[in-house]
Amino acid sequence: MSDGVVPHPHAAPPDSADSKPVTLAKALNMSLRAAMDEDPKVIVMGEDVGKLGGVFRVTDGLQKDFGDHRVLDTPLAESGIIGTAVGLAMRGYRPVAEIQFDGFVFPGFDQIVSQVAKVTYRSQGAWSMPLVIRIPFGGGIGAVEHHAEAPESFFCHIGGLRVVACSTAQDAYDMLRAAIACDDPVVFFEPKRRYWEKGALSLTDAALTDAALTDAAAERERPPACFSSVVRRPGTDVTVVSYGPSMPILHAAADAAATEGRSLEVIDLRTLSPLDLGPVLESVRKTGRLVVVSEAPRESSITADIAARVTEEAFYSLAAPVLRVAGFDTPYPPSRLEEDYLPDLDKVLDAVDRALAF
């Protein structure tokens, strides 16, 4: 892993004793459980996270085993969830707050902007804010309104937060451990339509440490961070980057492109704020072409930011402008139209073609 390249997650997991295929949801559950086992200050809170185990069962069984002091079914109010989590963090807890669906984070937006992100700054470091806000995000599950949004760009625009998105079971486990261990607030996006996809999960100690996660970063001699981006599959012709739910599409695109003799380099951003552009720049200096894929609308978004920064920092390397495959600038459509709305294999390949045609 030290070269920043990890195995193709669709490849069969290594058949060793310490690695087994689990769903992404289960990996998150195991991660929470391990963190709670280790540190009594870790608590889980949200709507229906207790006996129900969350609507996606990510907190399944935790209340049963840790008690209703540590797994709190809260009143139905997101500002209340975030706002009390802030107070609990001040008291020394490490709350992991669940927002039930992406579209329901907005009633808590003021607490996130005005308290979560600013408490440490305002207090000149007296308060740290070790709070994780878990948000199942993205579309593709045929859901009703407000259940399929990609609000990550809002949070990337807020100084004082860290924003990450996991895409594999292993990352789900490791990144959530790291997020909980982090003394800064982390908005943790979970690709809900991938919850039931299985991937290898290895629980070796190395995977648990921050160090392993920042290995690649450290080697590039950048400051330590909880999270780093990673090259999932090396390639030479076009760089394609995304995060969370679209990662399998990128792998499929790389497969499809390979059959046409085109080599795509696939990068999983993992951290959305701060961006870890090192691997992306390195790749673009090689390929000269970049396609950024995300379900989020385009205007003032994370994809715009990546395009702007990569262009600024690798201007002379680019043979084509950075192209984006992203949501339209509309509200999320009725779900029977979501396949038109969302990035998919064809759209990614089309963008790759266009990048190569420049």
Next chain:
Amino acid sequence: MSDGVVPHPHAAPPDSADSKPVTLAKALNMSLRAAMDEDPKVIVMGEDVGKLGGVFRVTDGLQKDFGDHRVLDTPLAESGIIGTAVGLAMRGYRPVAEIQFDGFVFPGFDQIVSQVAKVTYRSQGAWSMPLVIRIPFGGGIGAVEHHAEAPESFFCHIGGLRVVACSTAQDAYDMLRAAIACDDPVVFFEPKRRYWEKGALSLTDAALTDAALTDAAAERERPPACFSSVVRRPGTDVTVVSYGPSMPILHAAADAAATEGRSLEVIDLRTLSPLDLGPVLESVRKTGRLVVVSEAPRESSITADIAARVTEEAFYSLAAPVLRVAGFDTPYPPSRLEEDYLPDLDKVLDAVDRALAF
């Protein structure tokens, strides 16, 4: 005005009977008054907008003249202000809601994301949403926390909203009239540190009509829109664009650059969502260099979006990457540090130098 170039606002106003210098705040006040005079469905609501006339006096005298049915001092709750304005709009009113300061819009964010922006879409057009949300924004006034923010990028990321910012007294008047006349929700940003700066205001009928505002747009044969961007000052070497409070800095930079024999083309975006990139692209095709200036933090921002889109659409015209002069990715600092945080003449000139050095 038909060529999209308007006179330098710092130039002396034409000394005609129908034009007089007024402050930007006064122009807004006159605009509200004229709209209320014309249409009894226009109502003003917010905290302290009544007898006090708003903390910036933009609504001064309106309650006195139109009554407390049409100028509502509301309870102290922003979600309440926006949420009831939505209901009033459904009832046939055209509410103009004031948010007292930029940093206080966030308690109302859910109503904006989930109702204001989506009501028309959800109802398949049965409801229109003729609601204006006025927000004094930006720094430079030596204020305490939450009173100096530039949250416009959040709103640009929301499909279903229109987002605009005025920078002159004339635009303040015309654009607010147009925003109130628009059947879509408009988030209307007012550059609070320019409230007391005077500019020419002409109340000829032409200025009042939508048509005048979209003249330039119409000529470029794009669909009609409430708002359009405008070249404030023609130039040949570097294009500098901004909006709202930073516009005077751009003019000063153009003056300073001229003394060194460099010619800057100055563009006032006015509309932030949708962007009206026509004038910007036209300019960049000529200059090959673009500097975007904004007080907002960089990540996932409006400046990123402009950089991304201009690069995509004018890739071969660019001799340098689009450079940004923007806020840092921190919370807004204590006000004694704001001159370090905000764009200023030196920073703009430095960026112009860097663009030219590419």
Next chain:
Amino acid sequence: MAAVPGSPESPGSPYHPTTARDAAARGAAGLRGQPTPSEVIAGLRATSHGDDLVQLLSPEGTLTAHEDFPFEVDAELLRALYRDMVLVRRFDREGNALQRQGQLSIWVPLLGQEAAQIGAGRALRPSDMAFPSYREHGVAWCRGVDPTQLLGIFRGTDHCGWDPKATRFNCYTIVIGNQVLNATGYAMGQRFDGAIGSPEADGESRNEATIAFFGDGATSQGDVHEGMVFAAAFDAPVVFYCQNNQWAISEPVEKQSRVPLWERSTGYGFPGVRVDGNDVVACLAVTHWALEECRSGNGPVMIEAFTYRMDAHTTSDDPTRYRLADEEQHWKLLDPIERVKVHLSRQGMADQEFFDSVGAEADELAARFRAHCIAMPKPPPERIFANVYSEPHHQLAEQQAEYLAYLASFEGDHDAATPGQVTR
């Protein structure tokens, strides 16, 4: 209502069966996935409403008058209410079935809440305005929204299949509680328009009112509070109609409040009433009264309709994880339809023929509902871009044109490309 074990006045913590101290006392080992005894009591307790419940038609079918809420009840009215409830329940069950058969992504059942919804819905005049949450299929029925128009939301073909302006029944709102503020604003507009407080002429008046529907869980949201604050501040003619169905997904109402929900109104200085939400007559009478209060200028008013969600939260939910079948059984005895039927029969107000004809009508409705559902096509991709704005928007026009051109580029493909699948 039948007496139940576990009186709310029992010592301990009637509204707080699972306080930390309880939990500490029994230790973490006390939590074993099954409801604890105190939770069982709490669940049953919820069936005991206290003395403050307004009831006109008992579960046993006995009709009595209520001095505060006089209301003329005749056989025709009762038959009509019975028919409403049976038809609504029937298509609601069909919604569940359609979901099970893969025709709908999800269905949100109203089972058990027919009386609370039909009572409120039938109290409304056409000129009144209603703001539902997402479970108000019964109110939709009363507003003249055809049940088939509800299907699009759950089949994913639209976000709202009726005209909220023409029907004066707003689109469903899914973000919990935030429609309450919109309702308050609308009611403020009614007041500003002078549409309240004018004298009646010929028993008719042009006075209007608004009603906002929300659940027990919603009462915790800041927006519901702000709605009440604004309504009180502006004397808005709005009825806050809370269907307390005892559950917010897996959370019992005790998680939201220590005290009965109608008491919230006292903190704002307007009246609140708790009505038996399984008694359609009481719901009608109390809502009628509340709307009249609003129309005559004495709004706002709060109503807590004390009822029960007899089915799962939605078809995606599994209530066996968090509540006991006993509780559901208990509430079956309080069924909102049964008591009307008993009364109609016992009083000779309806015969078997009537019941049969309503049953047949219900089956027809269900068949039409089903047929309509299955025939609903995927909307065209243009719909993604339609009605985002009321006025033209060049950016979306460009995105639409670009996307349609992209789709068209597949049309020449030999393998009859379906976008979204590999077509190369």
Next chain:
Amino acid sequence: MAAVPGSPESPGSPYHPTTARDAAARGAAGLRGQPTPSEVIAGLRATSHGDDLVQLLSPEGTLTAHEDFPFEVDAELLRALYRDMVLVRRFDREGNALQRQGQLSIWVPLLGQEAAQIGAGRALRPSDMAFPSYREHGVAWCRGVDPTQLLGIFRGTDHCGWDPKATRFNCYTIVIGNQVLNATGYAMGQRFDGAIGSPEADGESRNEATIAFFGDGATSQGDVHEGMVFAAAFDAPVVFYCQNNQWAISEPVEKQSRVPLWERSTGYGFPGVRVDGNDVVACLAVTHWALEECRSGNGPVMIEAFTYRMDAHTTSDDPTRYRLADEEQHWKLLDPIERVKVHLSRQGMADQEFFDSVGAEADELAARFRAHCIAMPKPPPERIFANVYSEPHHQLAEQQAEYLAYLASFEGDHDAATPGQVTR
């Protein structure tokens, strides 16, 4: 308290002097920038608190016991409270003066609210936690925050000049009401830690409580509601301390509520008390009681301290635009400091020497406050990037390095460049 004209029980609309109907009745012409008669009455009415006000020390200086809130009051305590209030008022006035002289961008005066704040502040133990709004200079004083540490916020050199963790006095919160949820969360943590409800040993206990300060205007915010909902749901040991100073900038409390604010608590099922906020003894006794309730596990509790903002909202505000001098005059008679002085003198508990020494101490404090303020330097630009995160952050490190390099690039300039001015 003195009787005033315009009884709250007068018919018409005691809490709604400017309803639409009023306005319609007098027409738009009735609005002329000056308060209307009904507004004058409302303003004065606000001084009449109803029967429910807890008062121990009358405006005339008479001390009586209150059976619900027994509290031992001796001369030493009264002298200490007097000194607190005088010192706090003195530096508050100095804050105003410093703003007028351009040394501060703004000052938020507490004038008139000394008793409400000192009473509450002195009821706290060091182990308790306090969450202020932005006007709580008196509470800061009680928490051991040096008045000079308050200056940075208003001079623009910091967002919080004290250690909120060490002092157990959180940073000021400017977004109205949102600290109330943070306070509730902190109190939940106190409960989860077992820091409430344990038996006293030697009159000492390790029990803790939290207090949240907010204004009358803040009660309308959703976050304050949610704070109360969560506190009730989790039995959090938090005192909701609302200083009703009758105004939220230009809006009288009648815009926020029809009924006294303490009554909100009844809607959530916990106790509420209205205390004379200009009576430092009553504020102390009632807050002491409320904190004890919380510490022993009976939280939450709400207190409405009925007081008056005797100065402008801030130094930027002009209250002559919205309220009459008469109203301010009336409240001068109810001054919180004067009644303690009268009592101390009349009872022979303090002599002129004492009053003089307190006055001298106040002047010294003011001088130190002023000197400190004037000497406060502009912070270095690095401060922009400091403490945004607790852990290292490469992106900000880069932005900082870039900016400092940019600044350094000016250093060679002949005209001793000041960044932000033209230096070329």
